[in-house]
Amino acid sequence: GWIEVVGVASSGEEAVRKTRSLEPDIVVMDLAMPGMDGVQATRRIAALDLGTKVLVLTIHDEDGFLVPAMEAGAAGFLNKSAADTDLLGALEAVARGHSYLPRRAAALIARRKAIEASRNTKGIEALSERERRAIELYAKGFSAREAAREMLVSPKTVEGYIARAKAKLSLDNRRDIVRFALENGLLQTEE
Incomplete structure (x- = not known):
């Protein structure tokens, strides 16, 4: 009731x-x-x-x-x-x-x-193998041309990888990329 x-x-x-x-x-x-x-x-x-x-x-x-x-x-x-x-x-x-x-x-x-x-989750899993490598080199201070030589592709291609990775991870600049690379173990800090 x-x-x-x-x-x-x-x-x-x-x-x-x-x-x-x-x-x-x-x-x-x-x-x-x-x-x-x-x-x-x-x-x-x-x-x-x-x-x-x-x-x-x-x-x-x-x-x-x-x-x-x-x-x-x-x-x-x-x-x-x-x-x-x-x-x-x-x-x-x-x-x-x-x-x-x-x-x-x-x-x-x-x-x-x-x-x-x-x-x-904007994690490293979101990146392709190539995007991850481009980000890693970029974070280490490589120019697009140097990274391209290392990856055996054109600088334009490297720039494409980096742009896509930045968009996927919502990163704005090299500082963001370096921080992301450090947090995700892409940069081994020298002992």
Whole structure:
């Protein structure tokens, strides 16, 4: 008896409007609605800053819907097929401030985060063998022409390697490159 339905909305716009006027603790949001979709409505409700939690109810537990809904501020995600058995548990979890995710959804989000993290690490792994060598020589003070002789390519090619490496690693100048080379063991400091 702890649940009271205070309002029902049939569109995203109406959901946002009613949330603003009724200030419910939880909104159970359908993603597939006419007009403003559930993801947009969730974002708007989160932006109202009323502390209203959004539990998304959907037939899609696919990556394409899940991540945008979570990023929009949804506190939980429930597949409609599981709603009969899991809705109360989901509402309870969300009411307590926990996020509620089906196992598969949690795995999807973890995988997505891991992929993003690996994209953001601007490490030496991002460089090709040639780019790494060009950076190493450049950091040691070689000119493009000297590095080209060493690598048996044209100076223009060396400049290309260096430009690509700088772009990949967000490095601006020789000082940045020297620091990067030191941090990544490309320059063996003389004992």
